[in-house]
Amino acid sequence: MANTVLVETSARHVHLTEEHIEILFGKGHALTHKKDLSQPGQFACEERVTVVGPKKSIANVIVLGPARPASQVEVSLTDARTLGVEAPVRESGDVAGSGACKLVGPAGEVELTEGVIAAKRHIHMTPADAAEMDVKDKDIVCVKVETEGRTTIFGDVVVRVNENFALAMHIDTDESNAAACGRNQMGEIVMKKQ
Amino acid sequence: MANTVLVETSARHVHLTEEHIEILFGKGHALTHKKDLSQPGQFACEERVTVVGPKKSIANVIVLGPARPASQVEVSLTDARTLGVEAPVRESGDVAGSGACKLVGPAGEVELTEGVIAAKRHIHMTPADAAEMDVKDKDIVCVKVETEGRTTIFGDVVVRVNENFALAMHIDTDESNAAACGRNQMGEIVMKKQ
Numbered sequence: 001m002a003n004t005v006l007v008e009t010s011a012r013h014v015h016l017t018e019e020h021i022e023i024l025f026g027k028g029h030a031l032t033h034k035k036d037l038s039q040p041g042q043f044a045c046e047e048r049v050t051v052v053g054p055k056k057s058i059a060n061v062i063v064l065g066p067a068r069p070a071s072q073v074e075v076s077l078t079d080a081r082t083l084g085v086e087a088p089v090r091e092s093g094d095v096a097g098s099g100a101c102k103l104v105g106p107a108g109e110v111e112l113t114e115g116v117i118a119a120k121r122h123i124h125m126t127p128a129d130a131a132e133m134d135v136k137d138k139d140i141v142c143v144k145v146e147t148e149g150r151t152t153i154f155g156d157v158v159v160r161v162n163e164n165f166a167l168a169m170h171i172d173t174d175e176s177n178a179a180a181c182g183r184n185q186m187g188e189i190v191m192k193k194q
Numbered sequence: 195m196a197n198t199v200l201v202e203t204s205a206r207h208v209h210l211t212e213e214h215i216e217i218l219f220g221k222g223h224a225l226t227h228k229k230d231l232s233q234p235g236q237f238a239c240e241e242r243v244t245v246v247g248p249k250k251s252i253a254n255v256i257v258l259g260p261a262r263p264a265s266q267v268e269v270s271l272t273d274a275r276t277l278g279v280e281a282p283v284r285e286s287g288d289v290a291g292s293g294a295c296k297l298v299g300p301a302g303e304v305e306l307t308e309g310v311i312a313a314k315r316h317i318h319m320t321p322a323d324a325a326e327m328d329v330k331d332k333d334i335v336c337v338k339v340e341t342e343g344r345t346t347i348f349g350d351v352v353v354r355v356n357e358n359f360a361l362a363m364h365i366d367t368d369e370s371n372a373a374a375c376g377r378n379q380m381g382e383i384v385m386k387k388q
Contacts, residue, residue, distance in 0.1 A: 178372035
């Protein structure tokens with residue numbers, strides 16, 4: 001169908017600045033490419049950090065590359081409760097006033113005064129996809145995910161259009177589990193507003 | 195509005211048989227009432243158990259009373275993945291062929307060959323509520339939950355009607371976090387089928 005998208009689940013992960021990569025992993029360190037992600041240019045790294053909150057820590061959190069202008073920790077709200085941190089629902093990159101935590105790597109530690117967010121549901125697509133689906137950048141849509149016993153319509157899904165994107169909807173592990181999403185889960189854009 | 199319900203979040207918990215209570219907590223042990231739950235007759239206990247899966251354990255899981263004909267472990271799918279167990283989406287009490295785990299208490303251990311489930315979304319209501327909302331026992335409805343940035347319509351919600359019930363929808367922590375539900379979150383029955 002013209003309005004269907006692959007629904008991918010993003011596990012907790014960290015984006016780091018060049019400065020923070022050096023503090024956490026050592027002077028002159030560059031991220032080690034492990035696996036390409038679905039979005040062109042984005043990749044999973046060999047590097048891992050521990051995310052430390054006032055309540056608990058979560059070890060072995062994957063770092064995604066490339067380096068970014070601001071460090072960002074994307075967790076589920078289940079994780080946020082475990083850590084004891086605030087994680088406002090935000091679009092990636094919108095970290096002003098978001099949650100605080102400490103990151104611990106093999107070479108050092110970084111105190112983030114902001115950067116912890118729960119990612120806002122979104123769909124990556126090209127201008128051609130957007131034209132075919134009759135949506136545009138920044139539109140808010142609803143996506144229906146049909147599953148065995150947990151069919152769910154996600155509202156507040158942000159459309160993000162860029163020539164370099166690959167068509168895919170991204171949700172976090174809470175959202176994926178809430179809908180009992182499976183591998184190769186498809187969703188359908190059912191409404192332009194909820 | 196006539197079709198609104200309070201949405202309550204159920205954290206992971208365990209229901210136990212009389213036999214398992216004695217094995218886990220000692221011969222002749224009776225559950226210790228700590229706090230009434232919203233459904234009349236149901237209560238949180240002082241007792242805690244550790245749920246052990248092949249991958250990890252989760253300690254300090256609350257026991258709910260009273261005792262039941264079959265022991266049952268209700269976890270989120272996030273928990274199920276942590277434990278490394280299967281947790282089919284089921285209505286409470288429907289445990290045949292569901293997931294396996296070990297329970298550990300201060301006096302002993304129980305191997306459950308089945309009983310681990312992820313609870314199916316449901317609404318408890320009285321016959322009077324059902325009449326007002328024009329639904330009946332076992333109906334499947336959709337419930338819209340409006341929140342800041344994570345508005346969600348939950349499909350596959352089972353209506354359960356009983357004179358002893360109090361009006362409330364129950365979802366698990368994954369579902370609650372997926373929708374960023376707050377305290378005193380309300381939902382609205384928007385469709386009788388999804």
